[in-house]
Amino acid sequence: MWSIIIVIILSVIAYFITDQLIPNLKDLFINAGLYGVDLCKNSKNKIPEALGVVSGCIFLVTSFTFIPIVFGNGLMDRESFPHNEFAELLAALLSICCMLLLGFADDVLDLRWRYKLLLPTVASLPLLVVYYVNFNSTTFVIPIPFREWLGASINIGFLYYIYMGMLAVFCTNAINILAGINGLEVGQSVIIAISVIVFDIIELRGDQYKAHTFSLHIMLPYLATALALLKHNWYPSKVFVGDTFCYVSGMTFAVVGILSHFSKTVLLFFLPQIINFLYSVPQLFHFVPCPRHRLPKYSAETDLLQASRTVIVKKDMTFLTKTIVQILRIIQLVDVKEDSDTIVMNNLTLINLFLIKFGPMPEVRLVIMLMLFQCLCSCIAFVIRYPMASYFYDT
Template structure:
């Protein structure tokens, strides 16, 4: 059987997966309004601080979409391997192990994310949990692939040669990718529809990339990615329906962890982890912008959400206050750079008492545009995410040919 015939035959599981995804969307839309009261009764609820009303809104609803997603994937497990089972063909044990390891990592992250929502874990635990959950995935990658060689860009080949073996550091990178993906979405959050919206755009970008690459030599790896991305998009789209302004439910850290681990899984097993990172350009920018507060170089309050102005029903940038003399050397340096680049709104009185906006991309948009209504602010951030995905495709295809032999 030639490659084209094999691709055509193996496309049947993708059609089955698409049908199951549609069913998963319908089930999620049906479940959320019927189950959300149970979360309130279990004291899993929050109050939307960006609204005049103070009604109880169910929290951690991401666990519902996560469970539907996992159930869909569990039911799908035998579908890609049906032909091998009934025709007594050599069973692809490596692919089967990849599938199970991917599900194990996502399942672990869903459990740990829900534990975070219930127990309100510290930030050091938020960094540790994705690392632990990614270990099954890294072990399977080591057993099945163990490819740690990267192609060196053309301008650097005179120093490093055509390729470079990163050895154990490649596994460190993949582990850090899982940590970054899960936490980056969580950091860029706090307004209705943003967590789910940005995740949907990233997932759709990955799906488009996989479809393009289905016609390449690594089509099986990208097919594997599609198996996971389609049900994820379906369940997340259903959640987006209830999380958009005015939000009826909060997604919680559970959804952020589930999303990040799903993206890390398809990137690592699908062998396009570097391309996956390209779709996180806004999250990378937000992380870099937040570093002074995340590493406590500058005063960091517990919540950095935009401040709601009830009089005008709009969001304004939230602020942090501190004495300039309390800043260390790195804190003063970072704030000096941000001020010179006009990236922050800095107010200082004669006694050295400083008022500065919290360092998030959300607050940065607000200091540049002025107060905005919540849905408009979310829309701007999602448009930035879409533009960043387009930029990622430009980097991946036209620009890649300049630096690599593709």
């Protein structure tokens, strides 16, 4: 317990350091050409990009500072030194550090999407190696209703490592594609982090005490630095976080989910991101035309955001495209306008879905609604994890 208290103290310090550094480094990023313009506002002021690298660096430095404090006593007695726990922490920080580097490279070089899928896979390798050495548990517990046919558990072997690698890829990119308005990337990450911390605190009394203590050691400094970044990224944004923050955040959640053995629970906290991903699949895989930016459209006259749209030329439509559009129309998940030659429909993101269901609205109201939806989904996740789980598992 004393180690958690120390982490809390270090995290509070990290918050204030991050809060002071971000405004002091803004001009440095602009002078280096790392800046953008907020497309959802009238103002064309330069806003520094990739400031997620600042919060990411402070998060890692705080975690590095924590190492000698926690493991210092073990250095005096090498026979009792917790080598496995030390290896887990180093692998976790190495994977996060790799994503910090690769995310910043993406912000600077604007890498193609195929690299955004490859980079998290490479960065997760230290994590998977340590998991193999320390645990190598590749068994899934079968839900009670299916045990008559499949048994109590099933060992899927190497497929489990593919699943964990895909988890890292999903977490990093899921936050990245649910983005585009002030405070959304950091806001959703903060709510997920708080959800994980609450889950850890609940589980501290269980038999996985060490695993959830490890998770808290990582999540508390992450949350502190993310909150400091959110202060500057909230509407109206003074800084943009860039892909760096999304990559670091996704890998951090993947790290605690894998090494603390609750990867399925982590996915429950990603319900809005899963919904957004499934809704976006037709455009992500180019079954439906996908523009470079799917940001909501800003109206300067009303100062409101409305759903952005994509154009489908009817003569170029495949059978699959026609089927997808028709299904989306039937279940009322798209707003379609068509003439003899084209079909115009909203871009397939959760942000645009909110705008077609609730109508045009100010940016700050939209991000608050999305954050409330994230909170609602976290509450649903806890209901699934505890009351409902007893119907499917022996808990």
